[in-house]
Each structure stands twice: as C-alpha cells, then as structure tokens.
C-alpha cells in the first residue's frame with residue numbers, strides 16, 4: 001500500500017524540516033547527551049531494595065523532561081488538527097497584487113493548515129457546536145503569509161477590545177468549569193443577549209455550519225477586508241474565501257452529540273485517514289475584490305467584521321487551489337507549536353482599519369510569547385520561513401541561530417551597513433500609504449450600527465430544513481439557560497431579526513415573545529454616551545436570498561471518500577455484496593463491513609471477507625450511509641442484534657441514504673418505528689427492484705434527505 005513515507009509529496013518546506021526529523025528505528029537508546037543507556041528499567045539504588053541515589057543522572061534527566069512536557073494550551077482554538085500541503089495559483093494575479101506566490105502557476109507554495117474548534121480544551125470533542133478555525137501558513141519565497149480565518153465569514157464582535165469578554169462568556173463558567181466546549185450556558189447567552197452586534201454571527205453558529213461533517217467539507221473565510229496592492233501601488237479591498245471541492249456538508253445535532261461519545265476525534269481521524277489514503281482534501285482560494293472608490297457604496301461598512309459582502313453583489317473569483325497531501329510526523333512539534341499571526345504577511349498584501357483586525361495584530365505575537373515561552377518561537381521548525389532571515393534581533397530563551405559577526409545593530413560601518421534594508425523594488429515591505437486625517441476618539445462608527453439586516457438575509461436565504469435546524473439549535477441552547485431574563489432578552493433580539501424565527505424559538509421555550517417596551521437592546525454602551533445612539537433599527541427585511549449562504553446549494557455531485565457501512569454476517573449473499581462493493585469502489589467511496597463480531601465472515605459462496613468493525617465497536621453516526629445485503633442466514637443473525645436495529649434506525653432518523661436488497665429489507669422493516677411502509681417509501685431509502693447500487697450512489701451524493709424530518713417553518 002502507498003504510504004505517506006513513499007509518496008512523492010515533498011516540497012521545500014518539508015525538505016527543510018528534515019534537519020529536525022528524528023527516527024529511532026533500529027538505533028540504540030541514549031540520553032539527551034547521546035550516551036547509550038544500558039538499563040532503562042531500574043533506577044540507581046543503594047542496594048537492590050535501597051533508596052534511589054541522587055547521583056542517578058539518567059533517572060533525573062528522564063523525569064525532569066517528563067515533568068516539563070506540557071505547555072499552556074491556546075486560550076482559544078486549543079483543539080485542532082493540521083496537515084501539510086501546497087498552494088498553486090491558476091493564473092498570474094499581477095493586476096491585483098504583486099505577491100509573488102500569486103504569480104506563477106507552476107510554483108507550488110508549501111502550506112501548513114490547522115483546523116480547530118474555538119471554545120473547548122485540547123481534550124474536548126471535535127463535534128462541539130462551535131466555530132471552526134481555518135488557519136493557513138503559506139511558506140512563500142518572500143516570507144511567511146498567515147491567513148488566519150474561520151469557517152464562518154463574519155465574527156461576533158466589531159472591536160477587538162470585546163474579545164476577552166466574548167471568550168470569558170463562552171468558556172466554561174469560572175466557578176465550576178462547566179460546561180466543556182459548549183455555548184449552551186448562562187454566561188454566553190447573557191453576553192449575547194445584550195450585544196446585538198453578535199446577532200448575524202449567531203445565525204451562522206446556530207446553523208448546521210457549526211457541526212461540519214468533516215474539516216474537508218467546510219468553507220474557510222479570511223473574515224476581515226484586507227488589501228491587495230499591485231506593482232504600481234494600486235490598492236484594492238479583498239475578502240478571502242476557501243471553497244472545498246467536496247462541497248459544504250454538516251451532520252445533524254443529535255448525531256453530533258452521539259459522535260462526541262463514539263469518536264471524539266471524528267474530524268481529526270477523517271482528515272488523517274483521507275490524507276493517508278491519498279484522497280487529498282482540496283479548496284479553491286476565492287477573492288472578492290472591491291475598488292477603493294467603491295468603499296462606501298454598500299449599505300454596510302467594509303471595515304465591520306460582522307458583515308459579509310453578498311456574493312450576488314461582488315462575485316467570488318477563484319484564483320488558485322490548496323491541496324493537503326501530508327500528515328504531520330509529530331503532533332506536538334508541528335500542530336501544537338505552529339504559531340499563526342495576521343501580521344505575517346508579504347508585499348502585495350496589507351491590512352485595513354477594521355478594529356477587530358487591528359486588535360488581532362497585537363494579540364497573536366503576545367499569545368505566542370506566553371504559549372511557546374519566549375521571543376524565539378519563529379525558530380521552531382514548523383514556524384521557520386523558507387525565506388532567509390537576517391536582522392539584529394539576538395538572544396532570548398532557547399535561541400537556536402548562531403549569529404556570526406560583531407554587529408547586531410543598524411546602521412553600522414563594521415559590517416558594511418548590512419543586513420541592508422531592501423528597496424520596494426528589491427522586495428522590501430512598505431505599508432500602504434492610506435491617508436488618515438482624524439481626531440483621536442474611543443468610538444464605534446455609526447456605519448457599524450445595523451446589527452440585524454444581514455442576520456435577516458442569512459435567515460431568509462436558508463432552506464426550510466436549515467431554518468428548522470436553526471430554530472431547534474436556539475431552542476436547545478436557550479433551554480439550557482437558567483436565568484429567565486436572558487431567554488427573554490434573546491427572544492427580543494431574535495424578533496429584531498425575524499418575527500417568525502422569534503416566535504418559533506419562543507414556542508420551544510414555552511414563552512411568548514416579549515414586547516420591547518423601551519428596553520435598550522444594546523448594553524455595550526460607553527458610560528458617557530447616550531444609549532439611544534447605540535441601538536440598532538430592526539432588520540431591513542431581505543427582499544432576496546443569497547444562494548451562497550445556504551448549504552442546500554452546495555456541491556452534491558459525487559460520493560468520493562464517503563463512508564458506507566455494509567451490515568453483514570455469515571451467509572451474506574455473495575453476489576449482492578460483490579455488486580455493491582464494486583459499484584461503491586468505482587466511485588471512490590470508503591466501505592466498511594460491519595458484523596456482529598470482528599474477524600472474518602463467510603459469504604454464501606464460501607469466500608472469507610475481512611470484517612472492519614463489530615456492531616459493538618462502531619455506530620451508524622460514524623458513516624454517511626448504510627447498506628444491508630440479502631442472505632437468509634446473515635439477516636437472521638443481524639435481526640438478533642439490538643445494535644443492528646439501532647444502526648438502521650439512527651441512520652434513517654439522521655436522514656442518511658439507506659439501502660437493502662432481498663432479505664436485507666427485513667432488517668429495515670424491523671428497524672421502522674413509524675411503520676415499515678412509511679420507512680420503505682421514504683426518500684433516500686433504496687430497496688430496488690432496479691439497479692440498487694446506482695440508485696444508492698445517487699442517494700449518498702445527496703448527503704441527507706430532510707423530507708424525513710418535520711419542518712417547523
């Protein structure tokens with residue numbers, strides 16, 4: 001089998017990392033000083049029952065290192081998974097930007113991409129309802145460029161000064177550290193219920209976007225408006241998008257909760273396994289470009305990170321592709337120690353005055369100093385640029401570089417005034433000369449003041465199934481809120497977004513939507529300000545829908561890498577099994593034989609088939625679809641197992657494609673709680689008589705059959 005080690009997927013960053021890779025295979029065990037160890041089983045003692053001697057430097061070295069193994073986890077985005085890959089631009093982008101990595105389609109720029117959840121600790125579940133981080137480090141010839149984004153195009157707050165408040169509110173409550181990796185608790189909704197700028201983001205987080213099917217099936221967004229600068233110095237605004245080639249897909253909330261128990265590493269494992277199998281995840285990089293003179297032509301502010309630019313107003317131009325093709329060798333060295341920062345950028349790119357972006361520019365270096373222990377974190381192998389580094393910065397904890405010469409200052413005569421500054425023509429970075437003529441104020445721009453209209457656009461753009469899920473998510477979350485006034489305020493906020501939304505959520509809480517009665521909806525108001533100046537008008541009702549905001553419109557063209565369970569036992573019909581396996585394999589789906597026990601099973605034709613998982617060792621929530629082939633003996637065995645009935649029942653309840661042939665249909669009937677006829681006639685339940693494998697493939701590509709659920713709207 002092809003493995004990561006023998007595949008030709010190297011690049012100049014991966015080669016550069018070789019100098020730090022270590023492989024103990026076939027080697028002697030040594031101390032950190034290279035001394036070969038003769039006895040690693042016993043400490044040095046005074047007599048074989050005697051006290052351990054302080055002299056035992058081997059024991060002390062080993063225990064001391066162990067005692068110091070942990071570093072602080074990230075304050076946010078602690079739990080993650082990452083992979084190496086490369087980025088290639090489709091066409092030169094010289095008109096837009098002078099960034100070198102966006103010019104030559106033959107150049108593969110190495111990347112390291114770290115996905116994450118936000119609120120949970122390092123050991124929490126992948127399936128929390130949460131935003132996902134999408135952080136890309138490009139190792140370009142001109143230095144590192146980090147695009148540190150999320151899978152949601154907007155953010156909770158408009159100004160970075162509110163970030164500690166937001167995160168303190170969403171993290172486990174400080175008295176008892178409950179709940180882990182969940183926003184369904186009082187402090188989060190307390191903050192949200194009086195911070196209406198969050199309401200657009202809340203729509204996204206309560207939608208299925210926050211429970212992705214896999215990292216490979218998520219969009220990514222740079223969120224802020226950045227700048228592209230071309231060789232002539234012309235600047236344009238740009239928003240970055242990552243579009244997954246497999247489409248954007250999610251699981252359902254009940255499923256997410258079950259996966260958290262069955263396999264909390266579900267997303268990590270999916271990413272790892274896909275790369276190991278050579279099914280490399282891919283995203284296209286998209287850009288939305290706005291000319292500087294059009295800065296004020298929208299009814300929202302481009303500098304406001306709680307707003308997106310609808311793709312109908314400014315289309316997304318796809319300019320290149322990112323491919324992940326290699327797993328890390330070591331989680332700690334690479335995934336944990338990678339340090340992202342928005343301030344890592346290259347000529348041809350620049351910031352805007354978005355106050356969220358501006359605050360982030362401070363936070364990321366600051367946090368790495370704490371997390372990675374000092375100012376030399378850029379020397380950690382995964383963080384080193386492939387571009388050469390020369391400057392007068394010296395010393396500090398764990399310095400690796402051996403700087404030669406006497407000068408560590410500039411200007412200097414002794415070293416011919418080098419390292420020298422580069423002219424812009426030589427690649428020297430110079431900030432965009434934006435004109436600023438303003439009074440120093442602590443303020444929020446009035447142009448940031450509409451908090452509900454884009455939330456309404458999002459709601460209006462969802463399919464009925466998506467709206468139902470969103471309402472149910474809000475019911476779930478707010479049902480966990482104990483303080484009545486917080487629920488009440490949330491209903492008032494939701495009513496500003498859409499009255500139907502508020503009413504449906506209220507019904508699930510056994511409440512009526514309260515009247516506003518002069519209530520201030522925004523309590524994030526400076527002490528000297530007039531609160532009335534800080535209140536947003538209710539949503540301008542969206543007259544259109546933005547297709548890009550609904551996952552119903554995503555790619556549904558294939559079943560590549562989809563996980564299909566085949567339930568079988570001894571005596572399974574050999575020809576039905578073979579036909580289905582061949583059809584699914586031809587479409588590059590991943591097949592798992594699930595049986596009452598592990599080992600091998602014997603088909604009706606006497607062949608031995610490897611069993612991938614036992615019914616006790618897996619669950620339907622870990623698969624995209626399930627098929628039950630015939631064979632009297634096989635189905636009789638399965639009918640005796642509660643887990644196989646549950647397997648089918650859950651797959652059906654989670655709206656997945658389910659197929660069965662001949663006696664296999666009996667298992668479907670046994671699992672039908674709402675009546676066998678209703679189950680068998682449901683969308684996405686394939687039982688023939690014609691070409692079941694092909695119909696099943698088409699059904700799996702649809703991802704889910706929401707017609708099985710009751711919609712609320």
Ligand code: HDD
Pocket residue numbers: 074075076077080114115116132133134135148149150154155159160161163164222223224305338339340356359360363364365367368
């Ligand atoms: Fe942040 C990590 C994304 C706002 C402060 N952030 C972090 C990561 C991602 C984001 C993906 C994980 C990077 C990794 O994998 O190592 N953050 C965002 C986005 C934001 C955002 C898309 C809004 C548009 N963040 C934000 C603000 C602040 C921070 C406003 C502070 C004022 N973020 C941090 C941090 C972290 C971080 C504390 C924690 C670990 C780290 O930086 O390296 O500095």
